[in-house]
Amino acid sequence: MIKGAGMDAPAGGGDEALHAAYALATAFLASLPQRAVSLVPTPQEMALALDEALPEHGSDPAGVVGEWFARAERGITASPGPRFFGFVNGGATPAALAGDWLASAIDQNAGLWAGSPAAAQTELVVLRWLQELFALPGAWQGALTSGATMANLVGLATARQWAGRQLGFDAAADGLAGRPPIIVAGSSEIHLSAVKCLGTLGFGRNQLRRVDAHNGEVDLDALAALLRDIDGPVILIGNAGEVNSGHFDDLAALADLRDGHPGGAWLHVDAAFGLFAAVSPRLAHLVRGIERADSVAADGHKWLNVPYDCGFAFVRDGALLREAFAVAGAYVAGGAGWDPFTHVPEMSRRFRGLAAWCALKAYGRAGYRALVERCVDNAGAFARWVEATPGIELMNPAPLNIVCFRFVRRGLDGAAHDELNRAAVRAIQADGRAFVTGTVWQGRAAIRAAFDNWRTTPADVGLLQEAVAQAGASLSA
Numbered sequence: 001m002i003k004g005a006g007m008d009a010p011a012g013g014g015d016e017a018l019h020a021a022y023a024l025a026t027a028f029l030a031s032l033p034q035r036a037v038s039l040v041p042t043p044q045e046m047a048l049a050l051d052e053a054l055p056e057h058g059s060d061p062a063g064v065v066g067e068w069f070a071r072a073e074r075g076i077t078a079s080p081g082p083r084f085f086g087f088v089n090g091g092a093t094p095a096a097l098a099g100d101w102l103a104s105a106i107d108q109n110a111g112l113w114a115g116s117p118a119a120a121q122t123e124l125v126v127l128r129w130l131q132e133l134f135a136l137p138g139a140w141q142g143a144l145t146s147g148a149t150m151a152n153l154v155g156l157a158t159a160r161q162w163a164g165r166q167l168g169f170d171a172a173a174d175g176l177a178g179r180p181p182i183i184v185a186g187s188s189e190i191h192l193s194a195v196k197c198l199g200t201l202g203f204g205r206n207q208l209r210r211v212d213a214h215n216g217e218v219d220l221d222a223l224a225a226l227l228r229d230i231d232g233p234v235i236l237i238g239n240a241g242e243v244n245s246g247h248f249d250d251l252a253a254l255a256d257l258r259d260g261h262p263g264g265a266w267l268h269v270d271a272a273f274g275l276f277a278a279v280s281p282r283l284a285h286l287v288r289g290i291e292r293a294d295s296v297a298a299d300g301h302k303w304l305n306v307p308y309d310c311g312f313a314f315v316r317d318g319a320l321l322r323e324a325f326a327v328a329g330a331y332v333a334g335g336a337g338w339d340p341f342t343h344v345p346e347m348s349r350r351f352r353g354l355a356a357w358c359a360l361k362a363y364g365r366a367g368y369r370a371l372v373e374r375c376v377d378n379a380g381a382f383a384r385w386v387e388a389t390p391g392i393e394l395m396n397p398a399p400l401n402i403v404c405f406r407f408v409r410r411g412l413d414g415a416a417h418d419e420l421n422r423a424a425v426r427a428i429q430a431d432g433r434a435f436v437t438g439t440v441w442q443g444r445a446a447i448r449a450a451f452d453n454w455r456t457t458p459a460d461v462g463l464l465q466e467a468v469a470q471a472g473a474s475l476s477a
């Protein structure tokens with residue numbers, strides 16, 4: 001026991017803090033159906049609530065937990081609740097949340113086998129279950145990451161390693177400086193996280209060759225024409241679920257282009273949420289061909305409905321993956337089993353696999369199929385309502401779980417329409433019944449609603465419709 005302020009509490013003090021957290025957590029979860037989704041506080045309000053100097057002396061841990069909640073509550077978004085339709089979020093299921101809590105309590109270092117054989121073996125099993133869930137080849141290797149951005153990074157780092165090998169060097173060992181540039185191509189709709197990764201990995205954000213996407217789907221003729229002008233190896237980034245309206249590139253056609261490129265090509269697919277189409281026989285056609293990719297990135301904290309942070313990457317060539325993230329050193333000499341940290345950027349890691357294990361075990365393939373189909377049905381119902389409602393138009397009919405729409409008014413020009421829709425997003429958020437976010441779709445301000453939360457019911461979709469309709473009416477007035 002460390003003697004000093006706040007840390008010399010009696011042995012029972014830790015329990016009291018856990019009980020305090022439990023009471024706050026269960027009350028919060030119970031409030032989700034009624035709670036305003038967001039109170040949209042200003043940065044000034046939040047600074048006023050929370051900013052203070054570092055405490056010189058500690059205080060009772062149970063009290064600290066309660067104090068934080070009370071002071072921060074105005075800024076807590078009900079994003080795990082049933083009516084948060086912004087960005088692409090999920091909401092932790094009971095099994096996932098319980099697993100996540102336990103992971104914090106047992107506080108394992110899931111970086112290497114020797115740190116926690118239980119964590120390493122659990123992650124291996126989770127990765128295999130995910131491969132089975134998504135019908136990805138069992139021989140692929142993977143890693144759990146903090147989200148899809150890091151999963152994109154893992155896939156693209158492996159692609160970089162492959163491209164270096166094609167050009168005669170070891171990219172991870174020797175770097176890209178002084179080497180021929182490695183060309184990366186994708187559609188104009190690839191996710192900004194993939195672009196961010198190109199910066200992190202030394203390709204350069206501006207090196208991406210973008211080809212047009214019609215209605216969100218890459219123009220294959222334009223891509224083929226681009227490839228004809230490139231002699232060397234190319235990394236192709238495909239979209240399985242474009243973030244504004246949920247459209248898919250034709251992955252099988254991308255795999256054909258990859259196979260036909262004389263200089264060699266690598267196909268990386270960003271399937272952050274789109275991979276979940278694979279769990280439903282009704283929707284699996286959307287990801288046809290994904291099993292021919294070289295690497296695939298997806299999110300856990302979206303449609304798997306596990307808590308932040310969780311994503312996963314899969315690559316066909318595990319040896320290249322390990323080359324990209326190899327570590328050498330006596331200090332961490334390989335253990336008897338699998339070392340996750342030779343497959344990801346980090347070394348020490350959170351045991352995020354436990355939440356995923358609990359969720360997959362508790363709900364199984366059938367549970368996830370039902371969850372995905374329910375979300376897609378909710379999205380379809382909302383899209384039909386948009387189409388049937390005067391003054392609102394669907395911007396791009398959704399094949400999956402994202403509905404992109406906007407308000408239209410006779411006599412408004414483009415700029416006024418954009419302002420109307422930005423104001424509508426603010427009005428819907430401020431109303432608190434439902435939360436949607438804005439975007440720009442094909443040059444026009446638009447509104448998105450994403451459906452990937454296990455809690456959302458048709459009644460919640462009804463409340464979303466009411467909030468949208470009311471915002472529209474108030475803006476016309």
Ligand SMILES: *Cc1c(COP(=O)(O)O)cnc(C)c1O
Nearest residue numbers: 088147148149191193243272299
């Ligand atoms: C959300 C998302 C990402 C980024 O994922 P994070 O989990 O936020 O890092 C990447 N690509 C797509 C298509 C996404 O929807």
